[in-house]
Amino acid sequence: SYDLNQPPSVSVSPGQTASISCSGDKLGNKYTCWYQHKPGQSPVLVVFQDNQRPSGIPARFSGSNSGNTATLTISGTQAMDEAVYYCQAWDYNTVIFGGGTKLTVL
Amino acid sequence: QLAESGGGLVQAGRSLRVSCAASGFTFGDYAMHWVRQVPGKGLEWVSGIDWNSATTGYADSVKGRFTISRDNARNSLYLQMNSLRAEDTALYYCVKDMSPGPIGTQNGGMDVWGKGTTVTVSS
Numbered sequence: 001s002y003d004l005n006q007p008p009s010v011s012v013s014p015g016q017t018a019s020i021s022c023s024g025d026k027l028g029n030k031y032t033c034w035y036q037h038k039p040g041q042s043p044v045l046v047v048f049q050d051n052q053r054p055s056g057i058p059a060r061f062s063g064s065n066s067g068n069t070a071t072l073t074i075s076g077t078q079a080m081d082e083a084v085y086y087c088q089a090w091d092y093n094t095v096i097f098g099g100g101t102k103l104t105v106l
Numbered sequence: 107q108l109a110e111s112g113g114g115l116v117q118a119g120r121s122l123r124v125s126c127a128a129s130g131f132t133f134g135d136y137a138m139h140w141v142r143q144v145p146g147k148g149l150e151w152v153s154g155i156d157w158n159s160a161t162t163g164y165a166d167s168v169k170g171r172f173t174i175s176r177d178n179a180r181n182s183l184y185l186q187m188n189s190l191r192a193e194d195t196a197l198y199y200c201v202k203d204m205s206p207g208p209i210g211t212q213n214g215g216m217d218v219w220g221k222g223t224t225v226t227v228s229s
Binding site: 001031033035043044047048049054084086088090092093094095096097098099100 | 149161163165199209210219
């Protein structure tokens, strides 16, 4: 089975840049999406097709994908960005989620 | 825009069907999915179906026990869950795909999520 690996946690100071990685075999050959999930709320799509932002998602969210690693970058991180972030890709006809990364803004 | 229903407490080995009512978009134009989350754990994709029910996909953990279906005339998505196990206990989200399918050809993401319905399986 195909696995996506994320670090369990990342910490960042307000106003700084946060980077969250997602690794998988030849992940760069697949499209990757990223979701933001805050407690008590439903997940929100923040990046799709590696680097595209849905309407309404702030420009500080960006993504990249190459080789075996996809990266979600949050520039000028704000306190409201504190959440769990999941990467997602397709493996044949199955959706795979990464284990999630807890982003702490402190 | 997506409202799940039908969750509840059920004994292990029994069946349950959860439903999802869609509104605010052309339901029949998009693939749909069920994604679940065990409390305190991560997201797990359960199943997906393309716009016209031609193709479906299932996680290995539910294959042979769960069946996804849709009724485009009723703007509704369903998940029939049989032979339920304690490990199926989770919050089940109904989710809209950005593309119509077929399942496995998507290159977008899942852009609309319901609030979820809780399924609890007692052993």
